[in-house]
Amino acid sequence: MFRDVAVIGCGMTRFGRRDDKTLMNLMIDSSHKAIQDANIEESDIDALLVANMLAEKLNHQTLIATALADQLGLHSASADRIENGTASGASAVRNACLAIASGAHDLVLVTGGEKMTCASSERITDIIATMNHPVEYMQGVSLPALAAMFARLYMRKYGVEQKHMAMVAVKNHSNALKNPYAHLRRRITLDEMLYAKDGEVKNPIVAEPLRLCDCCPVSDGAASVILCSAERARKFNDTPIVLAGFGQANDNLGVYQREDATILRSLREASRQAFNMAKLEPDDIDVAELHDAFTILEIAESEDSGFFKKGTGHRALEDGSTSIGGKLPINVSGGLKARGHPIGATGVAQIVELTWQLRGEAEARQVAGAEKAFSCNSGGFASNMVAFVMERSS
Amino acid sequence: MFRDVAVIGCGMTRFGRRDDKTLMNLMIDSSHKAIQDANIEESDIDALLVANMLAEKLNHQTLIATALADQLGLHSASADRIENGTASGASAVRNACLAIASGAHDLVLVTGGEKMTCASSERITDIIATMNHPVEYMQGVSLPALAAMFARLYMRKYGVEQKHMAMVAVKNHSNALKNPYAHLRRRITLDEMLYAKDGEVKNPIVAEPLRLCDCCPVSDGAASVILCSAERARKFNDTPIVLAGFGQANDNLGVYQREDATILRSLREASRQAFNMAKLEPDDIDVAELHDAFTILEIAESEDSGFFKKGTGHRALEDGSTSIGGKLPINVSGGLKARGHPIGATGVAQIVELTWQLRGEAEARQVAGAEKAFSCNSGGFASNMVAFVMERSS
Secondary structure, three states, rough: OOEEEEEEEEEEOOEEEEOOOOOOHHHHHHHHHHHHHHHHOOOOOOOOEEOOOHHHHHHHHOOHHHHHHHHOOOOOEEEEEEEEEEEEHHHHHHHHHHHHHHOOOOOOEEEEEEOOOHHHHHHHHHHHHHHHHHHHOOOOOOOOHHHHHHHHHHHHHHHHHHHHHHHHHHHHHHHHHOOOOOOOOOOOOHHHHHHHOOHHHHHHOOEEOOEEEHEEOEEEEEEEEEEHHHHHHHHHHOOOEEEEEEEEEEEEOOHHHOOOOOOOOHHHHHHHHHHHHOOHHHHHHOEOOOOOOOHHHHHHHHHHHOOOOOOOHHHHHHHOOOOOOOOOOEEOHHHHHOOOOOOOOOOOOHHHHHHHHOOOOHHHOOOOOOOOOEEEEEEEEEEEEEEEEEEEOO | OOEEEEEEEEEEOOOOOOOOOOOOHHHHHHHHHHHHHOOOHHHOOOEEEEOOOHHHHHHHOOOOHHHHHHHHHHOOOOOEEEEOOOOOOHHHHHHHHHHOOOOOOEEEEEEEEEOOOOOOHHHHHHHHHHOOOOOOOOOOOOOHHHHHHHHHHHHHHHOOOOOHHHHHHHHHHOOOHHOOOOOOOOOOHHHHHHHOOOOOOOEEEEEEEEEHHHEOOOOOOEEEEEEHHHHHHHOOOOOOOEEEEEEEOOOOOHHOOOOOOOOOOHHHHHHHHHHHHHHOOHOOOOEEEOOOOOOHHHHHHHHOOOOOOOOHHHHHHHHHOOOOOOOOOOOOOOOHHHOOOOOOHHHHHHHHHHHHHOOOOOHHHHOOOOOOOEEEEEEEEOOOEEEEEEEEEE
């Protein structure tokens, strides 16, 4: 009954501070790249989904999906915007899968984009905190504050040390050096991460115990994919990549309401759904993109996705299992931490990176022989989680 | 291939100034009513779509779909918010149809809501204008200004007079008197509409030639529907209403870019798609809910939906064809004009009203024997249009 869906084209802009482009320019650029990559015409597209979180506030623009549709000349296509906080990108890809699986649409363009560097980080931190439970928001609890409290719980319960979090940043910065689309292309060392002192500009405290290098940057950028049914995919592209499974679930909005805040219940359920649908196990996965908005999250997500036993993610990191060349390379793109996190683009960029990996087109950061991939994109503090399992079609 | 989708439950709150409720309260209330009406449990729902346009700005809240999912206890369900400007409601219903047709979801809750009366009308007018083309926005062109220019073109080209626009308002106010959910339950007369003078508080000019009574009010409210596949629908509900056809299309975002601005190209394409899919003709329709944010729009839409020849909508109105008892009663709920227009709720409320009509549950405003219905919901100034054709399953 369910039609399989494949990625037949992808494109993205360089992430970073993009004073040279408006939000609309960025989204047009990545859309054009994906259209070209898929080897289709604009007029072939019959639905557009735009992932974006902040355009109302930062760009004073609503109805942005229609604005992009108009720029691309997609007048007979449907056009909708999905906002699902920081998981907007993966949500849009998931809704596009449903649109194709339904039989109502054949070729769907998903474009995620955000232009954030125009605002002060103070303002960005406040706006992003509007994802939180109102009770937490009203107490001034921002996302970094939640991540800091989460890190403290994690350190106490599972013996994670500050150096483990630092190792995530070091690994992901190192991966980003090989990614021409990444925002932070700068090698950092464990020493820099660990021994920076308070007041030292290099790695100041953001929310104890998190320092600047534990947090993803504020970025501009856009990413796009073209999806179609798996059975038609080969007509357009020699190496269609199948979105073999997906899942989405919620946790309590308030982290304070969760029974054990160290357990990412939304991710457990979303990845369970995705693996079930794909008829695969975590052990089958060759490469993963996780939502490392904060370094501690990569460790926790590597466990609740099912890759490592709860409380052992930091050990896997330590022994190199999650580095390129290890058992399960994680965030080879640089992740949110170093590729950057232009919010609406992030979930789409994960699918783009994994498509390149499964096609064998990831150049210097290619995971050799990667055939199966996993991604998770988190809305709020793991309040809403969207997971994908992807597979190179044989 | 395509699974038919049916409405098995619906509910809405009273529209109006709702100082007694937060946005979340309104959405919870309408969701509960729909769940009860469908005779299901919360835990049966496996996907939630929330339609909302303004929560970031007016309620300082993002990730609102997860917030509602959490309040309803829908932790294993997917939850996404759709923003498609003033067409957010119908867009969400349409995406829910795709989710069910895909086979990925069985029971989907769509809740649209908005809380707008907390802001000044000056601010609301500005925020709503963010749907416009940036070139128009930067010139200070608001939605009422676009509607006024549209009305002038329409008057010149088709001989529509100010009295015809007034007749839309008089009809829809009269319908709203029979709708306990309506915002403006006040009879107005043609004399009041036509002969009010500048400076007179009763019907002041908003944007020449439009007066206050030509414009929909700013409202709070929420509306919900529960959808499931048509083949399962009878398990839950004796009178499932089938969403037999739907369509969605765009026009140029800038009204200034359109070749003939009096032609609603997006509506022509969306209604063509919807009628094709339903295998029905405009002549088959017994009752319609159109997007009368401005009175002139009801006239234009009654033509571009295919009900009346272009340029004759005002004649049909004049001869009573669009009144209850006429050939095609339009906006029997009171429409946006008098039921009110809490933006995210509107497109969902149209589906709720038509479900009640097709079930024969619309009480004093029931269109006798209604079996087939049509709705259109407009994003921006007809920049994005979503149309539905609904049918009582036999």
